[in-house]
Amino acid sequence: MRPVRVLIAKPGLDGHDRGAKVVARALRDAGFEVIYTGIHQTPENIVRTALDEDVDCICLSVLSGAHNYLFKKIKELLKKENASDLPIVGGGIIPDEDKKKLLKAGVFEIFTPGASLESIVTFFNKKIKPRKLSK
Amino acid sequence: MDLNPQHCNDGAKKKKFTTISDMEVPPLVTEKDLNNFNSKTKLGLPGDYPYTRGIYESMYRGKPWTMRLFAGFGTAQDTNKRFRMLLEHGQTGLSTAFHMPTLRGFDSDNVQSRGEVGVAGVAIDSLEDMEVLFDKIPLEKVTTSMTINGPASILFAMYIAVAQKQGADIKKISGTIQNDILKEYLAQKLWLFPPKPSMRLITDIFAYASKHVPKWNTISISGYHIREAGSTAVQELAFTLADGIEYVQHGIDTGLKVDDFAPRLSFFFNCHNDFFEEIAKFRAARRMWSKIMKERFKAHDPKSWMCRFHTQTSGVSLTAQQPLNNVVRVALQAMAAVLGGTQSLHTNSLDETLALPSEDSVRVALRTQQIIAEETGVINSIDPLGGSYFVEHMTDKMEKEAWKYIEKIDQLGGMVEAIEDGYPQREITNAAYHYEQQLNAQEKVVVGVNKFSMEEKRPIEILEIHPLTERNQILRVQSVRKRRNAKKVSECLKKLKLAAKGDDNIMLPMLEAVKSYATVGEMCEVLWDVFGHYQDPAII
Numbered sequence: 001m002r003p004v005r006v007l008i009a010k011p012g013l014d015g016h017d018r019g020a021k022v023v024a025r026a027l028r029d030a031g032f033e034v035i036y037t038g039i040h041q042t043p044e045n046i047v048r049t050a051l052d053e054d055v056d057c058i059c060l061s062v063l064s065g066a067h068n069y070l071f072k073k074i075k076e077l078l079k080k081e082n083a084s085d086l087p088i089v090g091g092g093i094i095p096d097e098d099k100k101k102l103l104k105a106g107v108f109e110i111f112t113p114g115a116s117l118e119s120i121v122t123f124f125n126k127k128i129k130p131r132k133l134s135k
Numbered sequence: 136m137d138l139n140p141q142h143c144n145d146g147a148k149k150k151k152f153t154t155i156s157d158m159e160v161p162p163l164v165t166e167k168d169l170n171n172f173n174s175k176t177k178l179g180l181p182g183d184y185p186y187t188r189g190i191y192e193s194m195y196r197g198k199p200w201t202m203r204l205f206a207g208f209g210t211a212q213d214t215n216k217r218f219r220m221l222l223e224h225g226q227t228g229l230s231t232a233f234h235m236p237t238l239r240g241f242d243s244d245n246v247q248s249r250g251e252v253g254v255a256g257v258a259i260d261s262l263e264d265m266e267v268l269f270d271k272i273p274l275e276k277v278t279t280s281m282t283i284n285g286p287a288s289i290l291f292a293m294y295i296a297v298a299q300k301q302g303a304d305i306k307k308i309s310g311t312i313q314n315d316i317l318k319e320y321l322a323q324k325l326w327l328f329p330p331k332p333s334m335r336l337i338t339d340i341f342a343y344a345s346k347h348v349p350k351w352n353t354i355s356i357s358g359y360h361i362r363e364a365g366s367t368a369v370q371e372l373a374f375t376l377a378d379g380i381e382y383v384q385h386g387i388d389t390g391l392k393v394d395d396f397a398p399r400l401s402f403f404f405n406c407h408n409d410f411f412e413e414i415a416k417f418r419a420a421r422r423m424w425s426k427i428m429k430e431r432f433k434a435h436d437p438k439s440w441m442c443r444f445h446t447q448t449s450g451v452s453l454t455a456q457q458p459l460n461n462v463v464r465v466a467l468q469a470m471a472a473v474l475g476g477t478q479s480l481h482t483n484s485l486d487e488t489l490a491l492p493s494e495d496s497v498r499v500a501l502r503t504q505q506i507i508a509e510e511t512g513v514i515n516s517i518d519p520l521g522g523s524y525f526v527e528h529m530t531d532k533m534e535k536e537a538w539k540y541i542e543k544i545d546q547l548g549g550m551v552e553a554i555e556d557g558y559p560q561r562e563i564t565n566a567a568y569h570y571e572q573q574l575n576a577q578e579k580v581v582v583g584v585n586k587f588s589m590e591e592k593r594p595i596e597i598l599e600i601h602p603l604t605e606r607n608q609i610l611r612v613q614s615v616r617k618r619r620n621a622k623k624v625s626e627c628l629k630k631l632k633l634a635a636k637g638d639d640n641i642m643l644p645m646l647e648a649v650k651s652y653a654t655v656g657e658m659c660e661v662l663w664d665v666f667g668h669y670q671d672p673a674i675i
Binding site for chain 1 (some may be wrong): 235236238239241247248249250251254255319323324325363364365451454455456488489490491564567568571572574575581584585597600670671672673674675
């Protein structure tokens with residue numbers, strides 16, 4: 001079986017990339033294929049990259065408070081591309097209330113400050129599988 | 136009797152004791168370990184070279200540090216209200232947090248700004264917003280710090296314009312713009328242009344302010360963000376001073392006299408959890424900077440030798456879990472900053488891992504500083520820790536380790552070249568990952584997170600940004616564009632472009648453009664046309 005491919009992306013305008021980079025490295029060390037977009041990516045860019053690279057999961061790190069808009073926008077764009085099955089995992093400073101709403105709106109999981117690397121890696125090992133392309 | 140260090144570790148629970156940055160800490164430091172410590176050359180007196188004990192003769196006996204809480208959210212009106220609340224409660228200086236679009240040079244109605252307007256700071260699109268932000272705040276009397284880097288020249292020009300409108304003498308206004316672009320490439324990642332044109336904008340500001348706004352701190356060379364991005368304390372110290380060296384060298388290379396601009400350079404450090412490591416860092420910073428300025432750059436004015444700095448307690452050290460514990464962390468960090476001799480201080484609020492701070496939590500953060508100043512008595516004697524065997528040992532060690540990094544950066548050709556090479560970025564990323572692994576292995580402890588954790592209900596209310604903020608701000612900037620003199624704006628933008636292409640100081644046409652109510656986004660577009668963009672190297 002091919003390794004699971006994960007896209008780690010930083011949408012929006014903020015440059016807080018410590019968390020994204022630490023998680024990228026932890027997943028890489030745990031055997032995942034990791035593609036990191038770098039910061040300041042538009043939702044359109046992220047979805048394009050995810051589809052071009054055939055990833056199995058999109059991870060979005062946002063610390064600017066713009067998560068509600070950005071997560072939903074990316075979800076919408078995926079739907080347009082018939083890729084709604086592609087799971088989105090979020091991370092960042094995301095208040096509990098927003099987290100609940102976003103999970104309800106179809107975001108697969110959200111990790112907030114204090115989440116251990118171990119818990120994140122375990123989650124990916126258990127829950128993220130190679131995506132079956134419908135084409 | 137000679138001490139056997141082996142015995143000091145008898146009964147110790149760990150083989151090795153280290154600081155939060157993983158620097159080894161000896162079990163006991165005695166006079167002998169300080170190797171002929173010469174207090175005259177190493178310390179001097181407060182207010183004297185090399186300023187290890189503080190930059191002022193009377194330190195906090197003369198004047199306590201400036202209590203300056205970073206604030207900004209929603210519209211200019213929302214933040215103006217918060218500013219006035221803080222001043223009423225005894226805050227002594229202002230500090231402005233701009234929203235992400237302003238920091239990145241976009242107007243609120245730019246498509247890239249969707250979801251970000253007024254969320255992580257205050258929305259400023261044009262001079263009109265700036266007028267509201269400082270409404271009923273006398274700029275000749277209050278000092279204002281503005282955390283702005285890429286578009287620093289624009290926001291500085293707006294501040295000057297507001298002060299002039301208030302009738303203030305701009306020779307008397309005082310405050311700070313962060314204006315430290317090098318640490319943007321290193322850590323905060325909010326650049327607008329590539330390094331070289333960015334450095335030119337900075338020296339234009341140095342030159343303009345030294346003539347026209349002489350009391351302004353034209354740069355705040357910042358270690359804060361480097362540390363938040365995951366560096367060690369030594370890296371924070373070394374990279375910050377190396378950035379400082381680059382700015383001074385650049386100023387000299389463009390023909391400025393060192394003593395004309397160096398006295399207005401200021402610094403900004405983090406204060407993390409490791410109490411003595413932080414105090415040692417502050418003391419080492421002063422000693423090292425004075426040596427750099429006197430010996431390397433041959434500055435003559437003692438004001439050029441002084442490392443004046445602002446401190447902010449560490450945002451990343453706060454936990455979303457059991458958030459009330461953050462009050463204790465902030466108090467201890469603030470105490471270290473005060474014992475380290477800071478000139479101004481921001482204390483974080485307990486809810487800042489969840490959202491921007493609420494009014495109640497900000498008040499506690501301000502009161503924390505007031506308690507340290509008024510109740511604890513730690514300010515009564517200057518540098519009370521000076522001469523402590525342990526503190527001097529740690530200060531020496533910090534200095535020694537930081538010089539090694541500075542040498543390495545010199546070898547790479549200076550900080551701009553080091554950044555292009557990616558060296559400091561890799562060092563920071565590696566340190567961040569190392570710490571995270573230590574947390575995972577429980578070699579380092581965060582109370583409430585990887586030890587003493589518990590199930591809890593979040594007990595606190597957090598600040599919510601009004602949902603109509605974005606829409607209202609968009610209408611506002613669009614209305615400004617309709618009301619202003621369009622011909623005047625386009626003439627001003629042309630002049631700005633001409634100055635950007637040539638060698639004339641950018642500040643004069645910038646000031647004119649700002650006064651014509653050209654927007655942040657419009658001015659940045661002009662500059663992008665001339666200076667180009669910079670791409671994130673995305674090092675992991």
